[in-house]
Amino acid sequence: MVAGSEEGRRSMQRDESATELIRVSDEMLAIIGTAPLSQQGWPDRAVAFAIDLREVRQPPSLRFFAEPTREPPAGEDGFPCLYFIVTREACERLRGGPLSIHGDYTYLLAPSMRPILRAIRDCALPEGSAAPYRLAKCIELLCEILEADRVGTLVPVVGRCTLSELDRRRVVASRTLIEERSSEPLTLDQIARQCGINRTKLSRGFREIYGTSVADAIAECRLAQAHRALLGTDLPVGLIGYRSGYQNNASFTRAFGRRYGVPPSSLRSRMN
Known part of the structure; x- marks a missing residue:
């Protein structure tokens, strides 16, 4: 992904619905707003990340769209979202391999990512420096998200999970292990041992988070x-x-x- 093209230097645009566009590169767009998104000018074979920009006590949340053929929803209750529209090829190149993130879940981002989000949303620099600054912050945030996906620290948001955050991360790690080694003769005890969690917590947490059993x-x-x-x-x-x-x-x-x-x-x- 190479930023800094002529389009990148003219990165911030506003349309009549007050949605703000940051054209990071030919492979990536960032969009801030509450209005429905137009697909005009999207890169080919794009995936989409939607990040809630509300100021809340819990860490910011993320939704992923593997095939955003329809317009992703606007921010809930009129609150703005930050959208990254990125080619799958660029994501996999930055991540160093295929994406593991699923479109069926909402994920919690690490609290350490909140300052980057605020820098993108609330940048008060003069226009000449705001554009390249926010462009760089968009790339930084995308790289942080992809690294969290790579190391298995993206935690699904669950309504009634009885596990601690640490044990939820271990359950997420078990899902990654299953996807990478499903052809091997895996057992519940083996998975639990390698992920540092007992089999009872793994079975319960897996069903609470993913709605299915480990065996399934x-x-x-x-x-x-x-x-x-x-x-x-x-x-x-x-x-x-x-x-x-x-x-x-x-x-x-x-x-x-x-x-x-x-x-x-x-x-x-x-x-x-």
Whole structure:
């Protein structure tokens, strides 16, 4: 991501709905406002981050849109949001790998990110210096968010979670471990031990945060991996099942059929 283009130096614009645009680079836009967002001028293959700018006691919250084909919602109750519209390629390049963040959850940002948000929102510098200053702060905040995603410290906001914040972070780490190693013969005890949490807290917290069990999450990751391989490779069905964590073809076929409604061989034949 390279900032400082001619568009970047003319970075702050206002439209008739008082939404403010900071054009960081050809790969990234930052938008501040409460009005619905137009997709005009968005970079291709963009993802979106929406950050609540309200002054509240709890840390700021973040929502992620993996495929923002519709306009992201404006700030709730008329409060402004900061939106980052960024190409997926730029995010993965800055993060050093694929994104782990999910679009199904709202996340708490670390309190240390609040000063960066305030600097973007409340900058009182003269216009000539405000533009490059806020542009740089947008890049800094995006990098902080992506680093938190990389190390697993983005914590989902949950309404009735009984765990401490530290244990919630451990549950988030367990989700990352499952996604990275789902094809291995993972057990609840093994996951709990590697994430530094006992199995009872892990089971309860996982269901409270993600609305599913650890076993179901492992199965979902394995089947999603198999589904991608069936559509994207010519590997034999049995080998795909084995590489996805299933010890025999019968159990793989049953699980795949329950999840997708068709046996794996039928899915592949439909695509050919």
